[in-house]
Amino acid sequence: MLETLDPKTARIIPLTEATEPGFGVYVHWPFCAAKCPYCDFNSHVRHQQVDQARFVAAFKAEMAAARALSGPRTVTSIFLGGGTPSLMEPATVDAVLSQIGQLWHMPDGIEITMEANPSSVEATRFRGYRAAGVNRVSLGVQALNNRDLKWLGRLHDVEDALKAIRLAREIFPRMSFDLIYARPGQTVEAWADELRQAVDLAVDHLSLYQLTIEEGTPFFGLHKAGKITVPDDDMSAELYEATQAITAEIGMPAYEVSNHAAPGAESRHNLTYWRYGDYAGIGPGAHGRLTSGGEKFATATERHPETWLAKVETEGCGFVDCESLAREEQADELLLMGLRLREGVDLARWQALSGRDLDPAREDFLIEQGFIERLGNSRLRCTPKGMLVLDAVVADLAC
């Protein structure tokens, strides 16, 4: 398909000035080679070969069900996430993307992202994905030193990560990678050094997550037992502030809490989530937001891969939830997603959904304290200081 295209000239639909949320399609690949001890994503390890043809058929069936709900729409981005989507055969990816093109209007050049693990990167597969239409890759690098990679339970080492980054830059028009910081004992200096290396390796996008101890993961138990000590609030605030400073300095400021990009290089797909647009969620444990007949539906599918497969095969789709969201619920979601963005949230839209104004006393207080600010054209956003306590700001404004 796009095999002959020069990565450097591949046309990416530019972000419009207006913050049009768009319509994205998310497809979940629920398998990994090993389970990382911090991860609570819907990812599973299988020791037998996964029958990818069966999954393709099920993805197709479920997409048709989502299409029935969404009606005809123009897709603005596609995201293949996981788990480890780079364990998919290129043919699987090709089949999935073709089906999306069959069901919805899919203009040329829209952003098509795939998550990949550095441990499962091979040049031939990368070329295969590229040929199938993937034009952006997001690599789970996580750390740039072997000790921490090991502690994070990763299967790759720094050398693998560098190789994967090189290959991704070579093959895909756009690429980004993820790092996890605020690791036990990590100092601001050590992290700043690592981040500067990362910035040198990056093209124009980085996702930088502070380690979260998620319930139900091995780290959760260790943390509770006192065997893992993560940086306290003060320390993680310092690490966060250092991250903001370094990325801003080199021209990749945060456009979202944990996402950094050169202007114009933001992830179109993820913006759809934060701008509270519509998206179809396909595959085990995927969530969607689809507007139909003036209502906004929240969909969720069966999480367990094989159960999902069986469900789709017998019932035509794996939805376990498809509830119409009340307008106040939509208002809450708009606010909690939108305030994550540097561009903030459109208050007129929030007012229309919630049917009320922000409590003026609270708003004034938060403004006076320097947590939020009003922009022109009815937008509200967090200041950098407010971003650090975003969850509290949202709770204060939403209640």
Place this chain on the structure above:
Amino acid sequence: MSTTTRTPLDHIRNFSIVAHIDHGKSTLADRLIQSTGGLAEREMSEQVLDSMDIERERGITIKAQTVRLHYKANNGEVYVLNLIDTPGHVDFAYEVSRSLSACEGSLLVVDASQGVEAQTLANVYQAIDNNHELVTVLNKIDLPAAEPDRIKQQIEEVIGIDASDAVLISAKTGLGIPDVLEAIVNHLPPPTSEGGETAPLKALLVDSWYDTYLGVMVLVRIIEGVLSKGQTIRMMGTDARYTVERVGVLTPKMVAMDSLGPGEIGFITASIKEVADTRVGDTITEDKKPTAHALPGFKPAQPVVFCGLFPVDAADFEDLRAAMGKLRLNDASFSFEMESSAALGFGFRCGFLGLLHLEIIQERLEREFDLDLIATAPSVVYRLTMTDGSERELHNPADMPDVVKISEIQEPWIKATILTPDDYLGGILKLCQDRRGIQTELTYVGKRAMLTYELPLNEVVFDFYDRLKSISKGYASFDYHLHGYREGNLVKMSIMVNGEPVDALSMLVHRSAAEKRGRDMCEKLKDLIPRHMFKIPIQAAIGGNVIARETISAMRKDVTAKCYGGDATRKRKLLDKQKEGKKRMRQFGKVDIPQEAFIAALKMGDE
């Protein structure tokens, strides 16, 4: 199942069980019920009489309960035994005295290894005041530490009653239970009835409670005459008339009867709606053939601790009023009247017998009536003499008049009895001293020290009992009674959170203790109020003088690192929870104070 054959008086025994807490009253009651067949085996759960959830969870008896047993004695005769289980905690002394007045005798239960404790003394003196015959029961003799002979001797020395024929039992294993039943029949007197069955009805209103299905239920003890279904009765105190709908006894299941005769204890229902119509201690008579003389009745319970209870959600005010009305039916010792607070809106000022009583009522309101409540600082009743010579009572520190208009403040004092093993004496003496106590006596009961102290009640209501238990590792026991009013050098301490006074946290304290109290409160609040986005000063002040301060530093970081399409639902639900959580908080200016803080702030830590 109904019966018309009247039990002759000499085949009735009405008795209570009195004991210090945990000496085994409830367990013994279980055994008595079990061995007389009151409940089938499978219906027996442990401590069947403690039927309220809270009682079971806390392992204490709050409400006195009644049960009628049929016992076939060794002499071949069948006796009706009416047992009233009583609570052991000092807060519920009123319930104890009420139960006692409906009986002629008591089982005095003493733990055979612990021996006499403070509430053993208090309860036994109450029983003696009620002219009760006593059967002494030494319980827990299955324990290796049991020393029945030593405890018998102790009972004789300390209480001054003959303990030579005390019954040795284990309520846990059932050992000795037949002997207890025989002792009840042989040593406790039957009820007497001057006028007998033919006299006009005279019955004592012992207790009343609210049953979800049957409405107001009234426990009665018949003195003379007969109380039957269909009869029109009159409450002599309130002059209200009712037609009796149901008559019955508790076995402890409800069993319908046609009537109750002299000496019997049972329940009636009569479409009674008003709380005020069932005054505990009232005399019930027949409307058309009334008795000439009413019974003396009880003096109403005097609440000694007051606090405000406010609904978290103002819309629940009417529900709260209704719930309090129903609880009051079950608990004559709890009082309430409407109150309004600048910070908390409309609520009720409530009177309680003590702090445990307060906590239990609050918990029952929240649990049984599904209400969220805020309790304000408990206060005792102060007497103020104004400069113009007038006098008034102060139930609420927030109502304290301008100090220049007050010439004298008096506070209630108590006389407390504490029994403790020697090892903890030092710690307890210090505790009493710190609480402005005046020692009046120190003697020994065997190896245990018996202390008598006079203490200001306001130093005791909050957490004295908790502290005493922790100092003595649970071994000290405590009882008290009110002992009059004395002048005190008391000042009103206000608490300011983020510069705003929180009237619900203000209190009267002794001048000498103010600084320490202020510091403790500020420290407590610092832990109880969650971090906010800004820093929060907390201050304690007397008049305009700040005497203590703390600062809650601003939260540094509170943001979810990863939040993509799949997380919107989860985050929204979390937000819903936070909104719920906020409902359990009260806003003072910009600060959310969790409702638990109002009462938790008063409990003093380890000194």
